[in-house]
């Protein structure tokens with residue numbers, strides 16, 4: 184039985200809704216808010232329940248961003264006629280129930296999230312509240328198209344980015360046009376549910392956090408300005424400049440997009456409008472820049488798509504033979520990488536930057552993560568978790584996609600046996616060595632000729648630059664040639680284990696391959712435990728550190744990230760009054776996750792040990808028991824190069 188609210192001059196109000204904000208911290212183009220406003224009176228709510236995220240408790244800089252963004256949202260809601268109720272909770276479902284009861288609301292509106300934890304939680308909440316007679320509506324605010332809308336010609340999900348993105352671009356209907364902010368919000372009686380004061384930082388974090396505000400401006404209106412500045416500025420040269428590690432050549436929108444301060448549909452529409460203008464002017468470079476920028480947005484879409492269709496992609500390789508890779512479990516390597524003391528200047532500069540600022544250009548993310556998995560051969564999920572803890576734009580789906588791509592554990596990821604040499608990457612991304620000099624002051628006086636390989640510099644040059652290798656700057660932690668040999672050995676070992684397992688399977692003496700559900704796990708060495716398969720690991724003179732890490736305590740400012748405001752964009756966007764976006768089908772994707780550990784969907788995965796061309800059209804197919812991805816081999820690969828294994832798809836963790 185619902186209470187009715189009587190704040191409206193004594194008249195009972197029955198059409199009250201809770202609008203539950205999560206990572207959609209904006210009033211513009213917010214379908215849940217718009218729908219709530221249309222339905223009547225609104226109580227806007229944010230619930231802080233980080234313990235529900237388990238391993239993925241947000242890192243310091245991410246919490247700082249969230250705190251600023253919530254303040255900004257609250258101030259916008261106040262100017263529209265209501266205010267944001269904030270609640271500290273350890274159980275979101277029961278907090279929502281309390282809120283519904285105390286405010287007399289009968290409906291709940293929220294926007295979809297696609298990370299595995301949210302999928303499960305939101306499904307449960309929908310079930311619980313619906314069973315109690317409340318109306319629950321969930322909508323799409325985060326994607327151009329919902330994951331279930333983009334399928335191949337058989338109606339199955341894609342397993343490769345390229346055909347996925349082509350399909351998005353050629354959908355028969357455009358992504359919905361963005362909605363304007365509501366003109367005014369009729370507020371439910373918020374006096375019945377006082378806000379809790381949310382604490383996002385402790386004393387020790389406050390000083391470091393204060394510095395972040397010099398480089399970044401969270402909040403949806405600031406996100407809008409950042410978008411305008413980018414579209415009217417660097418976008419035109421994105422195709423040429425996006426790989427420059429230093430400077431503001433890319434949009435820097437990722438933290439805004441992560442927290443949903445910016446509607447991806449607005450980004451898409453504004454970029455497309457620019458593209459049309461440039462096309463009319465015959466500006467091909469500009470057109471190509473928009474294509475590439477939209478492809479970046481497409482990668483973000485794909486990260487959610489993968490997470491939706493493979494909810495274990497943040498935990499397990501999608502090519503499951505790589506679960507058998509014997510990772511090196513060496514905490515001293517991990518520490519050297521985190522602290523930027525590997526002896527490879529580009530890697531070290533990147534790691535010092537992320538430690539200091541919470542930011543890293545995409546090219547440098549690729550360099551440091553690739554060094555982590557291919558040269559150091561540390562478990563990729565450790566690196567992913569460290570990024571999660573330290574990045575301003577920490578985003579589970581994009582983080583998982585990035586690390587899986589680099590580790591070669593996606594069907595269209597990098598070749599697993601590829602090792603990039605940071606010396607050559609250095610001259611590619613930082614030709615003048617300025618980036619390295621900024622982050623490694625100890626190398627500041629080293630001439631450009633040696634800046635990316637100081638170990639080759641003559642003693643006299645090192646002396647003149649004040650460098651003593653092995654003392655004030657480390658020698659390379661491992662030679663690249665040695666790393667290559669080690670990688671080859673490890674791959675040989677992996678294929679041997681795989682062959683033995685397959686033989687055992689064929690003889691009926693073993694049940695499955697690559698299913699790590701019974702494996703032991705390697706603990707994440709710092710702070711939080713991470714589940715990493717221990718079954719096939721190598722150690723490298725482990726010197727376990729018990730010290731809690733104090734990484735990333737003193738951010739400094741990447742001054743180059745502060746973009747000068749450019750002229751404001753003014754374009755007319757078609758606004759649809761009615762919001763007809765789909766809701767998550769209630770029984771898609773989620774059930775399996777609820778039955779963790781029950782292995783019902785065996786899958787056959789075909790692939791070859793080294794990189795092969797996979798058929799673009801082949802993706803996945805449905806069986807009676809759910810989705811079963813089938814990645815087809817190239818026609819040139821021989822049967823012996825394939826193996827059969829089990830895949831975790833659709834929540835079969």
Ligand SMILES: Cc1cc2nc3c(=O)[nH]c(=O)nc-3n(C[C@H](O)[C@H](O)[C@H](O)COP(=O)(O)OP(=O)(O)OC[C@H]3O[C@@H](n4cnc5c(N)ncnc54)[C@H](O)[C@@H]3O)c2cc1C
Nearest residue numbers: 433434435436437479480482483545576577578581582585
């Ligand atoms: C190992 C690794 C980990 C990563 N972890 C994250 C993460 O935690 N959070 C995150 O937002 N991005 C992550 N990325 C993707 C990418 O590095 C950042 O999105 C990008 O650097 C942000 O800068 P920008 O906003 O200027 O990007 P732009 O080049 O301007 O791109 C525009 C937007 O597209 C999206 N985008 C661009 N590249 C990617 C990509 N490769 N994958 C997914 N989305 C993309 C972002 O939302 C970005 O803001 C990771 C990449 C790698 C290789």
